[in-house]
Structures are given as structure tokens and as C-alpha cells.
Amino acid sequence: MDTNWRMAITATRHCLTGCAIGEILGMLLSTxxxxxxxGSIALSIALAFFFGYLLTYTGVRRAGADGRTAAQAALASDTVSIATMEIVDNLFILVVPGAMAAGLDTTLFWWSLAVSLAVAFVAAVPVNHWLMARGKGHAVVHRFHDAHAGQH
Known part of the structure; x- marks a missing residue:
């Protein structure tokens, strides 16, 4: 596997973390x-974007960027990836019979949520690969980290 695919998988895994936190919290709260x-879908999507951006923002701030630069990097690197995952994730949940009505105490709720996130991850990897190959998406954050690493 070449480096670009590995980077795309790593970037997608990072986005998935934020999406999963938001999705799970959104589904738990709305249920x-x-x-x-x-309302459930809207809250889950809003929280997925919030936590996805927050994770990148925090990482870029830790690398030494000011708040504005970190916010711009988060928006540039995560928007398309999170949007891809949210579209796929929510469509999957909508097509699984009974998933939207499943209670928190059911296997269907947790199974459909876990599988939807896995399917979303698989869908977003090639999107991130394509973006990164063009210097967009997570390549923005990688360039920032590379430039910052050179300052030390």
C-alpha cells in the first residue's frame, strides 16, 4: 500500500473519531x-461536524497555530470528509429497517450505528485520497504540521 493511501486511511480514521463521537452522542440524546x-439526524450531523472540527482544531493549536489558523485548517481539512461520512452514515441508518426507531437498549440500535460508521469510513477513504492527492483536505493539516516540525 502506498503512502498516499496510508495517509488517506489515517486522515479518515481521524475524521471518523469526531464523527463517531458526534453521531453516538446525537443518537443517544435524541433517542x-x-x-x-x-431532529435525530440533524443533531447527530451537527455534533459530528462539531467534534470532527474540534479534534483537528485542538491538534493544530497544539502544534502552535493561533486560533484563526487552526479554525481555517479544520474547516479546510475536514469539511468534505465529514460531509461524505455523514451522508453515507445517515443513508445507511435510514435504509436499515427499524434502525431509526430502535431504542438505546436494543442490539439493532448499536449494530446499525457501528456498521453505518464502518461503511462511512470505507466510503470516505477514497474521497480523502483524492483530495490529498490534489493538496486539499487533510493535506492542509499535514502541510501545517510539516512546516511546524521544521521550526524545531
């Missing part, structure tokens, strides 16, 4: 609160 499908 607990008895929200319908639209």
Missing part, C-alpha cells in the same frame, strides 16, 4: 429525548 427522525 433519550424522544425526538423524531429529522
Amino acid at each position: 433519550w429525548w424522544g425526538w423524531g427522525n429529522a
Whole structure:
């Protein structure tokens, strides 16, 4: 496997972490609160973007960037990846019979959520590979880290 594919897998895994935190929290809260499908999906998507951006923002800040630079890097690197994962993830949940109505205490709820995230990961890897090959997406963050590493 070449380096570009490895980097795309690593970048996607990073995005998946933020998406998973947001998705799980969104599904837990909306199910607990008895929200319908639209509210559940909206909250899960909003939290997936929030946590996805937050993880990148935090990492870039730790690397020494100011808040504005870190926010710009997070938006540039994560938007398409998270959007891809959220579209695939939510479509999967919507097509699994009973998944949207499943309670927190059911195997169907957790199975469909886990599989939807796995399917979203597989869908986003080639998207991230394509973006990174063009110097976009997570390549933005990698360039920042590379430039910062050279300062030490």
C-alpha cells in the first residue's frame, strides 16, 4: 500500500473519531429525548461536524497555530470528509429497517450505528485520497504540521 493511501486511511480514521463521537452522542440524546427522525439526524450531523472540527482544531493549536489558523485548517481539512461520512452514515441508518426507531437498549440500535460508521469510513477513504492527492483536505493539516516540525 502506498503512502498516499496510508495517509488517506489515517486522515479518515481521524475524521471518523469526531464523527463517531458526534453521531453516538446525537443518537443517544435524541433517542433519550424522544425526538423524531429529522431532529435525530440533524443533531447527530451537527455534533459530528462539531467534534470532527474540534479534534483537528485542538491538534493544530497544539502544534502552535493561533486560533484563526487552526479554525481555517479544520474547516479546510475536514469539511468534505465529514460531509461524505455523514451522508453515507445517515443513508445507511435510514435504509436499515427499524434502525431509526430502535431504542438505546436494543442490539439493532448499536449494530446499525457501528456498521453505518464502518461503511462511512470505507466510503470516505477514497474521497480523502483524492483530495490529498490534489493538496486539499487533510493535506492542509499535514502541510501545517510539516512546516511546524521544521521550526524545531
